[in-house]
Amino acid sequence: MEIRNLVCSFEGRTVVDDVSLSIEAGRVTCLLGPSGCGKSTTLRAIAGVEMQNSGEIYVDGKLICDTVFRVPPERRQIGLMFQDFALFPHLSVAENVAFGLKGTKEEKRARVEELLDKVHLLRYIDGYPHQLSGGEQQRVALARALAPRPRIMLMDEPFSGLDNRLRDGIRDETLAILKEEDAAVLLVTHEPEEAMRMADEIALMRRGKIVQQGAPYNVYTRPVDKAAVAFFSDVN
Ligand code: ADP
Numbered sequence: 001m002e003i004r005n006l007v008c009s010f011e012g013r014t015v016v017d018d019v020s021l022s023i024e025a026g027r028v029t030c031l032l033g034p035s036g037c038g039k040s041t042t043l044r045a046i047a048g049v050e051m052q053n054s055g056e057i058y059v060d061g062k063l064i065c066d067t068v069f070r071v072p073p074e075r076r077q078i079g080l081m082f083q084d085f086a087l088f089p090h091l092s093v094a095e096n097v098a099f100g101l102k103g104t105k106e107e108k109r110a111r112v113e114e115l116l117d118k119v120h121l122l123r124y125i126d127g128y129p130h131q132l133s134g135g136e137q138q139r140v141a142l143a144r145a146l147a148p149r150p151r152i153m154l155m156d157e158p159f160s161g162l163d164n165r166l167r168d169g170i171r172d173e174t175l176a177i178l179k180e181e182d183a184a185v186l187l188v189t190h191e192p193e194e195a196m197r198m199a200d201e202i203a204l205m206r207r208g209k210i211v212q213q214g215a216p217y218n219v220y221t222r223p224v225d226k227a228a229v230a231f232f233s234d235v236n
């Protein structure tokens with residue numbers, strides 16, 4: 001997927017300012033930056049739930065969105081995962097994962113089982129969200145987002161609601177599953193540590209602009225300016 005010159009503003013204030021970015025299958029690109037810099041707005045524009053002022057988005061070279069033409073969100077083959085993972089409380093784990101699936105009952109069941117097995121929650125297939133811990137719910141949300149085989153996964157601070165103890169394990173597990181599913185992943189985070197752990201590519205964002213982009217090691221060892229040094233200083 002390629003994003004070209006994306007601009008979004010609210011009441012005349014530009015919060016996403018000429019962002020260009022490409023993300024590839026099988027790779028995790030991290031949009032990293034402090035709170036308020038425009039990460040979530042960028043993600044919402046890509047998902048199609050926020051209108052951009054200008055810019056184009058292409059998938060496999062095909063235009064899916066500009067200021068005139070828009071493929072609706074549900075037809076973008078995009079999976080979404082947010083901090084507030086919001087499983088449907090009245091649906092079972094299996095029904096939650098099957099929610100966006102098409103096909104016969106057997107096909108859906110097979111895909112649900114495959115994914116719940118991957119996230120090690122097959123034993124809860126007929127359970128309900130309230131019976132699961134936060135970390136387990138998060139893994140069900142991952143299974144649900146991946147079930148329809150999205151080409152692109154957009155993840156907005158998906159781990160920030162979890163306690164520290166669980167986070168590293170879930171990050172690693174999530175990463176392994178994303179790689180297996182071969183989605184192009186755009187992961188938003190304000191935590192340098194998370195980007196260093198998960199990204200193949202980091203795009204550092206500040207005040208609506210991407211100020212530096214590259215492999216995590218390069219971005220970390222060759223910060224673009226003093227503000228980038230300060231931002232990364234809490235990684236060890
Ligand atoms: P981040 O995800 O990096 O923390 P956001 O994209 O959520 O940043 O927000 C960027 C800026 O845009 C913030 O100043 C926020 O207050 C503002 N903003 C986001 N959504 C809206 C909106 N719907 N209306 C007005 N301002 C908004």
Ligand code: MG
Pocket residue numbers: 036039040041156
């Ligand atoms: Mg945000």
